[in-house]
Amino acid sequence: MEAVIDKDLASALLAKDLHADALLIVTDVDAVYADWGTPKQRAIRRATPEALAETEFAAGSMGPKVRAACAFVEQTGGLAAIGSISDTPALIRGEAGTTVTFDASGLEVEAAR
Numbered sequence: 001m002e003a004v005i006d007k008d009l010a011s012a013l014l015a016k017d018l019h020a021d022a023l024l025i026v027t028d029v030d031a032v033y034a035d036w037g038t039p040k041q042r043a044i045r046r047a048t049p050e051a052l053a054e055t056e057f058a059a060g061s062m063g064p065k066v067r068a069a070c071a072f073v074e075q076t077g078g079l080a081a082i083g084s085i086s087d088t089p090a091l092i093r094g095e096a097g098t099t100v101t102f103d104a105s106g107l108e109v110e111a112a113r
Contacts, residue, residue, distance in 0.1 A: 008068035016075050022092060023072040025065045026085040032062055032098040034109050042111075046094075046104040049073045055107065069100040077102065 008025060015023040031043040034055060044052070049070035057063040062082075069080035083090075083097020090096035 008064040012068040012072040023080040025082045030084045042109040046108040051107040
């Protein structure tokens with residue numbers, strides 16, 4: 001039988017089982033974006049799991065990362081961050097990427113440029 005293991009959801013499950021305080025999903029983009037690929041795209045800097053889960057993302061790219069981050073926060077009360085591997089130290093401090101936390105005010109996006 002063939003199977004595919006989603007690395008993002010598996011990471012969230014492992015972090016939960018290890019009682020981690022935070023889950024960092026490092027990738028090749030600097031943040032999660034609203035309206036990705038359009039002239040209106042804006043980085044989402046902070047979001048509650050509920051607000052982020054209500055936003056649509058590509059199933060084969062950002063979607064699994066967002067689902068994993070939301071699941072981790074919902075199940076642990078910790079925080080999750082998604083962003084560039086080069087920003088890893090800043091991700092944990094909430095200074096880069098997208099932070100998923102119950103402390104956010106819905107969906108907090110950066111101002112249009």
